[in-house]
Amino acid sequence: MRLASLSGLCRPPNAFDRLWIGVLLSVSALGAAFALYAGMTAVDLEEMRTAAARLVRVQTVSDGAGIEIARGIEAAAQDMDARRRTFQLSVVAIVLLAALTVQLPAYLSAARQQRRSDRALDRARLALTRLRAEMAQLSDTALHDDRTGLPNGPGFRAALDRWLAVEGDPIAVIVLDLSADGGRDRLPEGIVTSLSSTLDDALEGDPLLARLSDTEFGIATRKAPDPLITQILTILEQPVVADRTTYRPRVRAGYAVQRPCDSTDLITAARKALQQARSHPSRHVVAYCDDFRATETTSAQLLRDLPDALFDGQITAAFQPQICLSTGRLTAVEALARWQHPALGELEPRTFFPTVRRAGLTYDLDRQVWSHALRQLTDWRAQDFNIPHLALNASLETISCSGLLTRLLAQLSGLGLSASDIVVEVPEQVFGTTDGSEAALNVERLMAAGIRVELDGLSPNLTSVANLPERGVSGVKLDQALSCATPTPGRARSIRAMMTLLDELEIPASAKGIETDQQSRHMADVGCVRVQGNLITAPMDAQSFRRWIADGAPGQSSAV
Structure with missing residues (x-):
């Protein structure tokens, strides 16, 4: 503190400091001059008065001339004293005038500078006030969605942190995914905005509602999540008409x-549950639980074991037949990936495929499954089993690989198979790529070589169905959400209209995931007669599938 005060005293002098220093120096010089002049004049006057007094004492009273002389001396002394005072006042006036002449411009300049400083300070204060208001507005904008006015992702996290800081009932975070009927198509922005406003009004601000992305909404509540989700589904899953098109929103939800x-951890957990709900054909709401932590632990183990599994041949193919409901005959066999893990047993793709994709080994996985399946097809043909054709799944990463056709044709030739013996099933995302992409080019090359290409997972969008002839696909497989969903009159009409359009386009369709008689009848009613699923038989290894065929699988007496 002492050093700070000393440093303040040592600051450079400003205009006012120089003004007052000049005044003090002038006054000091004037005082010194006065003192010197006054001392000298006082000595002279005193000597004159002393001499006059002595002269008066020497002269007699009768001596009038001496008295007159003394009086003259006294008058002269008084006159000198008066002139001294006049001189002093003149000197004071001259010094003050000189000081005023010298210091007045500096004073006026200092006054102007002070006024300018005051105005600049006022402007700075006003700018700071405006800046604070703009920053508050920008902060509010950064924490809210500009289309709906709801909190966005950062705003939702900030509000949730405030909730978590207050003790009370446990908080549940719900993440909703809002999409069109089939789950693959996005709703128009106007419908999403309208639905969010309707939901916000219904919830009345409690619980907290936020828009996390274009199709995701977040909800924080201290209430029981299950009844709230039921209320939300009732509100959102109602038909909406926009631009003469009827949309039926589909909601998937995950909560923690x-x-x-x-x-962040709470929202991440809810999103992991939502991811499970998105991939499940019939389960629309999933809660994050301890099983997810076990799954995460398993994923870490699978990531470590995956390279050895591909090298050691632990990745194999399981086989599931596809039959025709009207004739009962075998129409195709699909090869599905299986991991024969030494510690965890047989694993299905839904368990390990996310790990494979994260490791960037999707093409290696497909190539190994294809090799195993093609060798089995060669063995079955050698045993005179009637296998119409083998369906091979190609991921988006695999169908985007350069040189795919050359390697596949070489493999078929080496096993004595032809292009007509196989069908390559590709995901719907392939047809969303640009025409010049490697995926689109590979699809064209496969079809040009005589290999049939089918779309796996067709969503119920008549526009996408109408565009299929331009793609040249040989067939389609319905999205599992359609074939496994609970049949309703409206859904049945939508699927029937799609099947009618596919028949007119001469594009065969099939359904997967059929597990109940009700689902089988539903597919037959809407005109989809080629089906596969656990109702017929679960996927089997090569030996089990051989026994299934040998025991009289449908369609083995003659070619289909």
């Missing part, structure tokens, strides 16, 4: 209940 964690 508060644990010792922050807002």
Whole structure:
């Protein structure tokens, strides 16, 4: 503190400091001059008065001339004293005038500078006030969605952190995914905005509602999540008409209940549950639970074991037949990936495929499954089993690989198979790529070589169905959400209209995931007669499938 005060005293002098220093120096010089002049004049006057007094004492009273002389001396002394005072006043006036002449411009300049500084300070204060208001507005904008006015992702996390800081009932975070009928198509922005406004009004601000992305909404509540989700589904899953088109929104939800964690962990847990709901054909709502943690632990183990599994041949193919409901005959066999893990047993793709994709080994996985399946097809043909054709699944990464056709044709030739013996099933995303992409080019090359290409997972969008002839696909497989969903009159009409359009386009369709008689009858009613699923038989290894055929599988007496 002492050093700070000393440093303040040592600052450079400003205009006012120089003004007052000049005044003090002038006054000091004037005082010194006065003192010197006054001392000298006082000595002279005193000597004159002393001499006059002595002269008066010497002269007699009768001596009038001496008295007159003394009086003259006294008058002269008084006159000198008066002139001294006049001189002093003149000197004071001259010094003050000189000081005023010298210091007045500096004073006026300092006054102007002070006024300018005051105005600049006022402007700075006004600018700071405006800046604070703009920053507050920008902060509010950064935390809210500009289309709906709801909190966005950062705003939702900030509000959730405030909730978590207050003790009370456990907080549940719900993440909703809002899409069109088939789950693959996005709703128009106007419908999403309208639905969010309707949902916000219904919830009345409690719980907290936010828009996390174009199709995702977040909800934080201290209420029980299950009844709230039921209410939300009732509100959102109602037909909506826009631009003469009827949309039936489909909602998937994942939620997590508060644990010792922050807002990011809670939202992440809810999103993991939502991912499960998105991939499940019939389960629309999934809660994050301890099983997810076990799955995450398993994923880490699979990631470590995956390279050895591909090298050691632990990745094999399982086979599931496809039959015609009207004739009962075998129409195709699909090869499905299986991992024969030494510690975890047989694993299905839904367990390990995310790990494979994260490791960037999707093409290696497909290539190994294809090799195993093609060798089995060669063995079955050698045993005179009637296998119409083998369906091979190609991921988006695989169908985008350069040189795919050359390697596949070489493999077929080496096994004595032809292009007509196989069908390559590709995901719908392939047809969303640009025409010049490697995926689109590979599809064209496969079809040009005589290999049939089918679309796996067709969503119920008549526009996408109408565009299929331009793609040249040989067939389609319905999305599992359609074939496994609970049949309703409206859904049945939509699927029947799609099947009618496919028949007119002469594009065969099939359904997968059929597990109940009700689903089988539903597909037959809407005109889809080629089906596969656990109702017929679960996927089998090569030996089990051989026995299934040998025991009289449908369609083995003659070619289909």
